[in-house]
Amino acid sequence: MLMRYLLIGAAFVEVLSFGTANAACTTTIGSVMSLTGSLGVLGQQIAKGAQLAVADLNSAGGVNGRTVSLALLDDQTTASVGVDAAKRLVDVQHVPAIVGALSSGVSAAILTSVATPAKVVLISPASTSPIFTELAKAGKTEGYWFRTTPSDTLQGVAMAKVAMDSGxxxxxxxxxxxxxxxxxxxxxxxxxxxxxxxVTENVVYNPSQPSYRSEVNKAMSPAPDTLFLIGYPGDGTTIAREWISAGGPQNFLLPDGLESQDFVNDVGVKYMKNVHGTAAGSVTTPSLATFKQEYKAKFGELPTQAYIPNAYDGTVILGLAMEYARSADATAVRDSIRKVTDPKGEKIYAGTAQIKKAAQLLSQRKAIQYVGASGPLQFDAYGDINAPMLVWSVDSHGKVAPTGMVTVDQIAQLRKEIK
Incomplete structure (x- = not known):
């Protein structure tokens, strides 16, 4: 199946070179993201986070004296396409690391079929399934898996709290x-x-169906107070419309995968007046302000959706790990990721000046702690992080907007209560 590179804006033409990893003066980081398919509307924005990170790395002098390029391929939100893309990056371009994927299903396929067997780092900004923790615990990732977003073990608890707090x-x-x-x-x-x-009904649905009326009818009996719709904007739009037309309550619980203004607009703002959503949150750090300023300068206003800062952080961490390792060898990068997020190290934040400072410290073999735009990133033994969960809704103007936060401590306390 034909894979294509994402064409990027002219602002990046001078700093992003799509050569192979063997090019004399270039180190290539791979990326597999959903640029089309049901996650495409979100993925196109998330990819900009990775692109911005590469621009900052290059503005800071590159990595180990080499220009960094981003080989970004589209997985079409499909596991088989994602695997083919990852194989191309590993087998043809010999990348040491891949940023992605977004869909947990795609990331799981890449991890088990490509990344772990090839001993290549896979760092996802958006794959939240608890399955990755289980794979890591079973020794099936060999330490090559990381994610800059919290597991749904946390989001599920946060959403339950949001629902109960809403009556x-x-x-x-x-x-x-x-x-x-x-x-x-x-x-x-x-x-x-x-x-x-x-939970009145727990109904599974398959992607890309022309209609979901059967699943909707099943979910409506017995009558619930709300619908918790877990999916992505494409199929999610169809389901939400059919739910509304069938007379379901216009009260929705929506997760990170549907935190999308396009989704709200496509369903119809007038039907989305009672929405309670969750998504990966960001601890306020100096990095977040810098990231927002840089993003606005290159792409315009930062959209209200998850995982754009997470993609930036994952890409910067890879660059810093290569700098620490003084190598683009995948295993050396894997072993260096926790070295550049060391809580005992000097704090380093987002942006060109801070990345340049990090390179100077690393050249002196000093410890650093990269504190990202998505917060402090402390990877545990399984490549997971702790993070708060953002609460969002649709405001009176029909705009997706944050309304609060479920903190790390609140989630931890709830998890103790429900054990």
């Missing part, structure tokens, strides 16, 4: 039949019921 007692769940949907629906159902709520 919701009965929730129907419609979830996508992939690792993301399966994991999040399980975590939510467990937390929600233990907090006193009732």
């Amino acid at each position: 919701i007692k009965k929730a129907a769940v419609l979830y996508l039949n992939n690792a993301y949907g399966q994991g999040l629906s399980t975590e939510f159902a467990n937390a929600f019921t233990k907090l006193g709520g009732t």
